[in-house]
Amino acid sequence: MKQYYAERNGLIKNSISLSEDELISFFVQTYQYFHSKEYFKCATKGVWRSIPYSNDEELIIPPSLAPAPEVFFATRLQITQVWPIYEYAENYTEEILFTVIEILYDHIAIYDYKKNELITEEPKAEFAEYINNILRMYNGGYYIEPTNGFIMKLPNETLKQQLSYDGKEMPNEVFEQLSTASSMYYRFDANLETKKKAINLLADILEKEREYVKNLFNEEYEVPKNEHDKLIFGIVNGFNIRHNRADQKTDYSKEIWHDWMMQYYTSVIIAFYKLKTNKEIEKLF
Template sequence: MEYYLKRKKLLKNEFSIDLDDLKRYFFQTYKYFDDRELFDVAFKGVWAGEGFSNKQYQVYPPSMAPTPEIFFINHLESDDIYPVGKNYNYYNEEELFTIIEILYEHICSYDFGNDKFMKKEHQEEFATLINNLLKRYKNGYYLDEKQGFIMEQSNEAVNALLQTDIPKTINDGVVEQLQTAVKMFYRFNSNEESKKKAINILADILEPLREDLKDVLNNEYEVNKNSHDKLIFEVVNQFNIRHNNQKQLTEYSREIWYDWMMQYYTSVIIAYYRLKENKG
C-alpha cells in the first residue's frame, strides 16, 4: 500500500544514509530474520529429537561448515566478524557488503513435515528489505537477486537499455556477455581494471560483427562504411582499453569516460540487433 506522502509525491527523494546508519539498520534487519531462526540452518545445521528420550541429533550439518566463525574467517580473512551482533559496528563497507551477500546465500529454513529446505521466499524477503536500505546509501546500491551480488545502481541509460525488450536476434551467448560486463562494471568492489575489462567484453561482442555492422548501419545512414567502423572502434583502440603501447591516450578522466564507454557500447550492441530484427 502507498501511504499519504508517497501517493502525493511528497517524499524527500534526496534522503540518504551514511555507513554508520547503514550498519545500524542492517543489524536491525539481520536480527529480524535471526529472531525467526532463519540463519539456524547456516549457523547450527538441522537438529531433530529421537523418540521419547527427545535426544537431539544432527540431520544436516550447518551450511556454514564447520562453524560460522571459521566460515567468516575463511571468506573475510578476519576473526572480528562473527557473531554479527557483537561486531557489526566495526565493519567497513567492503566487509558489510560481503556479509550481506553471504547471509543472502545462506538464509534458509527447514520444513520437517515435507523434509525440504525453504530458501527462495526468505531470500526474496531479505533482498527486498536490504535493498530498501542500500538504495539510500551514497549514490545507491542494490542486491541483485539473480547473482546474489551487491551492485552499484547502474547508469540510468544502461539500465533502461537492458530493461527494454531484448531483440530476439540476440543469442544467449551475447546476452551472457552483456550481463557479465554489467556485473563486472557495477559490482560494489569494481575497480578501474575490472571496468576496463567490462568495456573490453562489449568490444569483443562487436568485433566479429564489424563487417555486418557497417552494412546494417549504412542501410539507415549512408556514409562511407569505414566511417561507422572508425567511430565505433577508435575509442577502444586508442584509449588504452584494448591495446597497451606508446600510441595510446592515457591522460584522461577515466571514471567519466569509462561510464560513457559502457553506455555507448551497450547502446551500439542493442541498436545493431534491433536493426537486424527490423530488417528480418
C-alpha cells in the same frame, strides 16, 4: 516496494541520507528480523531431522557457511572480526558490510520439512527487498541486484533501462556475457582494472558480429559502414582498454569516460540485436 500517500503524491521534499554508522545500525536490525525467522539457521547449523523411535537426530543438509561461520567469513574477508555479526558489526567498514550482505544473500534459506526441500528463492527476494530499502538511502543510493546478489551503485533512469533489459532478442550466451560485464562494472567495489575487463567483454561481443554490425548499421543510418566500425573499435583499441601499447591514450578522465564507454557499448549491443531480430522477422514476410 509499495508507495504510501506522501511518496505517491510527491509530498516528500527531502530524502534521508544515511551515514555509514546509521546504515550499519539499520542493517543489524534487518538482520535481526531474518535471524528471528530462522532464515540463517540452515546456513549456520544445517538441517537436522529426528530419527524415528530415537532421541537422536541426523544431519540431512550440512551448514552452507562451512566449516563454521567464523571461518567462512574470515577466509572471504581475510579478517577475523566479522562473525558473530552482533559483536562486530559496529566496526564494519563499507567494504566489509557490503560483502557480509552479499554472503548473507547467497546463504539465506528455509527448509520445508513437508516437501523435504530447501527454499531459497522467496527468502532471497524478501531479503533483497528489505536490504534495498536501506541501501538506497546511503551515499547516493546502492542496491543489491535480486538475480545475482551483487551490490551496485543505484543507476540513473537510462542505466536502469539498460540493466533491466531481458535479452530476449539475443542468444543466451551473449546475454550472459552482457549480464556478467554489467555485474563486474557496477559492483560497489569495482576498480579501474575490473571496469576495463567489463568493457572488453562487451567489445568481444561486437567483435564476433563485426561485419554484420557494420552492414546493418549502414543500412539503418546510411553512414559509411567503416565509420561505425572505427568509432566502436577505436575506443577499446586506442584508449588503453584492450591493448597496452606506447601509442595508447592514457591521460584522460578514466572514471568518467569508462562510464560512457560501458553505456555506449551496452546500447550498441542492445540496438544491434534488436535491429537484427527485426531484420530476420522481415525476411519471414
